[in-house]
Amino acid sequence: MSTDPRDDSTDADQGLSLHHITVRFGGLLALDDVSLRVAPGRIVGIIGPNGAGKTTLFNVICGFVPPQSGTLALDGKPFRPRPHHLNRHGIARTLQGVGQFSGMTVLENVLVGARSRRPETDAWEALERCGVAEHARALPGSLPYAKRKRVELARALAAKPRILMLDEPAGGLDADEIRWLADLIQGAETTVLLVEHHMELVMSVCDEILVLDFGKPIALGSPAEIRTNDQVAEAYLGAAA
Ligand SMILES: Nc1ncnc2c1ncn2[C@@H]1O[C@H](COP(=O)(O)OP(=O)(O)O)[C@@H](O)[C@H]1O
Ligand SMILES: [Mg+2]
Structure with missing residues (x-):
C-alpha cells in the first residue's frame, strides 16, 4: 500500500x-x-x-x-x-487472426507498437523474444501463418505493456506452437x-x-x-x- x-x-x-x-x-x-x-x-x-x-x-x-x-x-x-x-496507458492488444500492415516489413510493423525513447531496441527485443528476428526484413504476407501470429505478438510486446x-x-496454431505460446x-x-x-x-x-x-x-x-x-x-x- x-x-x-x-x-x-x-x-x-x-x-x-x-x-x-x-x-x-x-x-x-x-x-x-x-x-x-x-x-x-x-x-x-x-x-x-x-x-x-x-x-x-x-x-x-x-x-x-x-x-x-x-x-x-x-x-x-x-x-x-x-x-x-x-x-x-500501457495497454497493448493483438487482434483475432493476424493484423499486420502488408506493405511494411516485419520490423516496421513491430516498430509501430514500440513507444519508448528507444523503439528500435524494444522492437528487436520483441522480435527476438518471439523468435522472428530473422524475418525482420520480410513482408508479413510472405511468412507462414504461425510466424505472422508471432509477429503480431511481437508488435504488442514491443510496447512493453503493463x-x-x-x-x-x-x-x-499446432500443438508445438501452442506450447511455445503458453511459455511466452x-x-x-x-x-x-x-x-x-x-x-x-x-x-x-x-x-x-x-x-x-x-x-x-x-x-x-x-x-x-x-x-x-x-x-x-x-x-x-x-x-x-
Ligand atoms: N459491431 C457490432 N455490431 C453489431 N453486432 C455486433 C458487433 N460486434 C459484435 N456483435 C454481436 O455481438 C455478439 C458478441 O460478439 P463477439 O463479442 O464478437 O463474440 P465472441 O468474441 O465471444 O465470439 C455477437 O452476437 C455479434 O454478432
Ligand atoms: Mg471473438
Missing part, C-alpha cells in the same frame, strides 16, 4: 476494473452487466461460446465500443479508454487478458477465468473451479448441440 498520505488509492485499486458493463447492438445484448477486476501481474482468461461477447469486452477496454452503461477504472481512477491513447490483451492467440504468456511478466477457445491453454496458464454466455457472466474462478462448474459445462454443451 502507498505510504503517501495524499494518495488515497490502495493495493485493492491497482489494475483494471470493469463495473457493470452493458453493451447493446440494436436489440442484441452483447454484454449484460459484466464486472471484472484484473489485478497487476495476473493472467485472466475470458472464455465462452462463439458470440458470447468476448471480443466486445476487449473492444470496450480498448475504447472501440463505448458501453451503454457501466464504468472502467485503472488503478482506482476512472478510465475512459480511447484507442489512440491505449499505448499511453496489460497485454490477446484475442484468440492460439487460433490456427507465463513468462511475459505482465498482466495478461486472454480470450481463447483452446481450453488446455486457458486452463494451464490462467490464474482466473471469466465465463460469458450470451453476454452474461456465468462464472468467475480458478481453472479448477471453472472446470467443474455445471453451468459452464451446460453453456458449452448447449453451444455444441
Whole structure:
C-alpha cells in the first residue's frame, strides 16, 4: 500500500476494473452487466461460446465500443479508454487472426507498437523474444501463418505493456506452437487478458477465468473451479448441440 498520505488509492485499486458493463447492438445484448477486476501481474482468461461477447469486452477496454452503461477504472481512477491513447496507458492488444500492415516489413510493423525513447531496441527485443528476428526484413504476407501470429505478438510486446490483451492467440496454431505460446504468456511478466477457445491453454496458464454466455457472466474462478462448474459445462454443451 502507498505510504503517501495524499494518495488515497490502495493495493485493492491497482489494475483494471470493469463495473457493470452493458453493451447493446440494436436489440442484441452483447454484454449484460459484466464486472471484472484484473489485478497487476495476473493472467485472466475470458472464455465462452462463439458470440458470447468476448471480443466486445476487449473492444470496450480498448475504447472501440463505448458501453451503454457501466464504468472502467485503472488503478482506482476512472478510465475512459480511447484507442489512440491505449499505448499511453500501457495497454497493448493483438487482434483475432493476424493484423499486420502488408506493405511494411516485419520490423516496421513491430516498430509501430514500440513507444519508448528507444523503439528500435524494444522492437528487436520483441522480435527476438518471439523468435522472428530473422524475418525482420520480410513482408508479413510472405511468412507462414504461425510466424505472422508471432509477429503480431511481437508488435504488442514491443510496447512493453503493463496489460497485454490477446484475442484468440492460439487460433490456427499446432500443438508445438501452442506450447511455445503458453511459455511466452507465463513468462511475459505482465498482466495478461486472454480470450481463447483452446481450453488446455486457458486452463494451464490462467490464474482466473471469466465465463460469458450470451453476454452474461456465468462464472468467475480458478481453472479448477471453472472446470467443474455445471453451468459452464451446460453453456458449452448447449453451444455444441
Ligand atoms: N459491431 C457490432 N455490431 C453489431 N453486432 C455486433 C458487433 N460486434 C459484435 N456483435 C454481436 O455481438 C455478439 C458478441 O460478439 P463477439 O463479442 O464478437 O463474440 P465472441 O468474441 O465471444 O465470439 C455477437 O452476437 C455479434 O454478432
Ligand atoms: Mg471473438
